[in-house]
Every structure is written in structure tokens, then in C-alpha cells.
Amino acid sequence: MPLTNPMRPYRGRLVGIRNLATGIKLFQVELLEPEGRAAFADYKPGQFAFVSAFGAGEAPFGITSTPHRGPVLEFAVNALGHVTFALHSLDVGDPVGVRGPLGNWFPMDRLRGKNIVILGGGIGGAPLRPVIHTILDRREDYGHLTILWAARSPDLLVFTEEFDEWRSAWATDLHVTVDQAGPGWTGNVGLITQLLEKVAPSPENAVAITCGPPIMIHFVFLTLKKLGFAPEQMLTTLEARMHCGIGKCGRCNLGEKFVCKDGPVFWQYEIAGFLEGFL
């Protein structure tokens, strides 16, 4: 068997688990083998990896941590299916597997000097968190940062414990909304697109980055366009239930494109040129 088998996961151990939101947990993984640590030494914001719950299977997740904040890998996992329920049943100390890092990433170098607008919907905020962290940790490299953070209800908002850090950063605004208010909610109520129209960030020297359900991405792009954002000022990351992550299994195709290899990060103009849409 060749040593380089991209389907073989690196072994890891759960070193932290915490509840992020209703049904969503954050898993912190320490890689056990030097090969695994080397592979993940310099992964980029927007890349993804497969996480194995041995005995149940593996599934792809956007990596929600950044290497410059430490070697522990973080994944936000919503319990929705077989593998994700199995992951939710694990405890600190339990073994997991990690395969990656895979896919392309947000072009953080190209975004230097730009005003950045982040639009995260529900767990779609998870792959955007490394973008936020990268900007906050090299704050002088980027312009104004506007974060629009949304969820269907207040209990589904992720990374709320980081809101203070985000809000208090230099030239950074955080706006939060929920589709439906819950008990004690005093903030915005409404879709992220309504909040976007209200906040109305200037397209001047700006790039908007969004992730959420497909329907949200679609309407966020439309609203950004109304605000004057050009196709080359809008980025997103798509998801699919991939099984290989290396362009072989076919599961993530959109026309002749593969989300795993050609993406998961795409400019709006790339998506607009796709033969087959993601919606």
C-alpha cells in the first residue's frame, strides 16, 4: 500500500467539547501523529476536513479554527445525521480521525487593505470564523470589518461568547439578527438580508464574504448587488455531502465543477458562470 493514501485519516483525540448552540457542538481535536500535525501546520481560512467518528463514518466540515491561534483543530457540528449524531455522543478523550486539510481558501492576501463585510447564517458562520480571527489578529492589514451574524432563533446563534471580542476590536462592527425572536431577545428580528439593507455597508473598496443555507447565499448576493457590490466583491463557501474531498467520488459536482476541488470557496462571478447552479 502506498504511504500516501489520501483516504486514510490522521488519528486525533478530542481535547474539548462545548455547546455552541442548540444541537450544535464545538469539537476541539488534538492530532496524535507528527504527520497529521505537519499536514495541518498551515491550513488556511475556508479549508475543510473530514472528521471520523470511528464506527459511524466520516463527514466533511469547514475548519473553524486558525493555526496561528494554536494547534488544536476546531469543528462546529450540527447533529443532523448518522455521523454528526455519533460525534455528538463522544466525550473528551475519545478518539477521532481527521483527513485534510482540503479545498481552496479565502484569499486573505488579496483582501488586505479592503473593508470586509462578513455575513454568517447559523452554522454557516463556522467557516467564516477563521476569516474573522485572521483579520482581528492582523488588524492593521485590513480596513473596516462589518460582521452580520444571523440565525433562525437566538438559541441557534453560534460563537456568541466571542461577540465582545469582535465588538471591541478596532474599526469593527457586529450586527446580530434572528428570524424569530425568543424569550428575552431584545435585538434585531428579521432576515439577514433585511439587516444588510439596514446596515448598508459601502461597496467602496469592500469585499463581502457569506456562508449559510443555499437560499440565504442566493438572497445575500442579490441584496449585495442592490447595494452596489460587484461580482468580484462577493465571496462564499459552498458545502456538499462529499465522500472523498479530492475530486473523485463525484458527490459534490455542480456541472463540471467539484465543490471539493474547485472550491469550496467561490467568487460570485465564478458561481454565476456555472452551468449548473447551487440553488
Added chain:
Amino acid sequence: MRYATREGLLAWLDRLAQEADLIAPRDVDGHVLYRPVHSGAEVLLEYERPELPAKEFLFPATEVILRIEQRGKDVTLEEVLPDRRQVIFGLRPCDAHGLAAIDALFLNQDPPDAYYRHHRERTTLVGMACTRMWDGCFCTSMGGGPADPTHLDVLVRPAEGGLYILQPVTPKGVAVLESLPLAEVRGEPRPIPVEEYNPPVPVTPTEKWRTLFEEQRLWMRHGERCLSCRICTYVCPTCRCYDVVDRVVDVRPGRVLTERIRVWDACTSPNYRRVAGGHNPRPTNWERLRNRFMCKFCYYPEDFGPLGCVGCGRCIVACPVEIDITEVMEDVAGA
């Protein structure tokens, strides 16, 4: 050229069955299938197109890609693959052509598929020319032919006088023929000619397929009656989509043994493209069937080189609602 008698060929197969895993066309309850055989006597020498391609011997329908042993918090991962040499005898040229199409993705696109490459390296392909074209066959339109040696290691052709002509194509083919008892022949026995060719089917450039993507009526005409039964992808020598799942095989106190298996998948399956949360960009039968045809004639050749169809005709025969890939090709050509 090398010649062999029927007896010589069967004796050689007996020997190959000892030295290697021998796969050959066999009669299985009235069905012709490529199957493991243990002697030449089991092997069919006159047979029609086997009902399934031979891809399962290089890309198994279910393959253990990892053995996972958990002892408490410790995990060991092991890849287990057969080391024995494998010979596929009696492979029809279209099925070898199908493997060449899979090679374009699994071998030639980086990174190569470790499992497929392993099987490909341990396997020798000994083909058998067809002496006619079968129901639904259109290999001659897809760059192949009933006696096309291109993607084989050896081509065997039935010849006059009950003889067989063995043509080595690759060094692997020369090597496998070393143990073949050769027949003494006078002159040059000619191969039995192909008795009947099927009419050609038009192959349209990928650019035109691209322009017809939004022609909903065309796709619905063929795809609306699709049952999503997935038999077309199952019998296809080039379909290669897969799923990966874990299967717990043994549980004992303090120890769990799991097999991670890869299984064939089909883009015609309703859940194939569904994402977490339930959204499905291809919610209807006709959209999924459009993807299958677009993959074969547009996406696959654009991404990886070869067309994703070799004209074996199996999907035409297997489809329970008579969806005919050649009718789609005709419609696209005429659109």
C-alpha cells in the same frame, strides 16, 4: 502473432487459475458474467456481452478501504488489499475501454486513487474480440470496436479452424503469454470477421451539450419517466461515483472492529446531491438523468479527457422504462 488451440487455451487458463486470481466469463444460472474461476473448464469461449462490466474487479462495488480497531481510547488503522496477481480473461474491448476512462480520473488526476491503482497494477487484461455487435452496442461510434486491442494487455481473436490468435499489446501481455502452449499452424489463419455491425450513433462535441443544458423539454422527454432505480449506473463500465460508510463488524468487551467501506453510488439517486439541512440542487428525476448524460458527454471529457461512455449498450438493455442513451445522443445531435 501467436496461435493456440481451444485445448491449449484452456490448459493455459488452468495454469493461470493456479498462479493468479483468474476472472473470466462464466455461465451463472443462464447469465453471462465475469466471475472468479478455478479452471479453464468453467470459462466460456463463445459468449455474448457479459451482463455486467468487469469494473468491480478493479473498483469493487463494496470495498474495505480501512480496518479500524478500537481498544478503549486507542485506535489502529490498517489498509488491507489483496497482493495476488489478477488476470481478467475474456474481457470485451468495450470493458477495457471503460477502465481506460476510469484511469483518466482515478490514475491520472492527482492524487491518484490508492486502491484502484493497486488493483490496476496487479491486474492483466486479456481481451476477447467480439465476432458481432450485440443488442444496443455502439462501441464503433465511441472510438472502440469489436476487435479493438487499444486498452488491453492481450487481445484474443477467434480464428479459422477453431484456433485463437493471441496478440500481445503491452509488456504485461507478453509476460502473461509466456506460459501459453502455442499451436503449430500452417500459413496464417485469419480471424473470424465481425458478422454484423450496428448502425452508428452521432457523438456531439461537449460545447453543444453545454448549450443544451437549459433545454428542459429535451431532458424531460427522456428523464421524466426515470424511476431513479440506478441500474444504468450499476451496469455502466465508466460510472465511478462512490460513497464511504463505516460498518461495525465485531464488538467484544473493550474492543470494536469497524470496516470503512467504499460502495458504488449513483448520481441518479434522489439523495446523491442533497446537502445537510435538506436542500437538493437536483430534486427531480429528469435533472438527475440530465446530470448523468451531461457527465458522460460534457463534464467528464472536459475535466478528465475521455468520454464517459464506451457504447457497451448495457444501460439501454437494463433500463426498465426504456430510456435509451443513443436516443438522447440522436436528439442532442439533431437539436
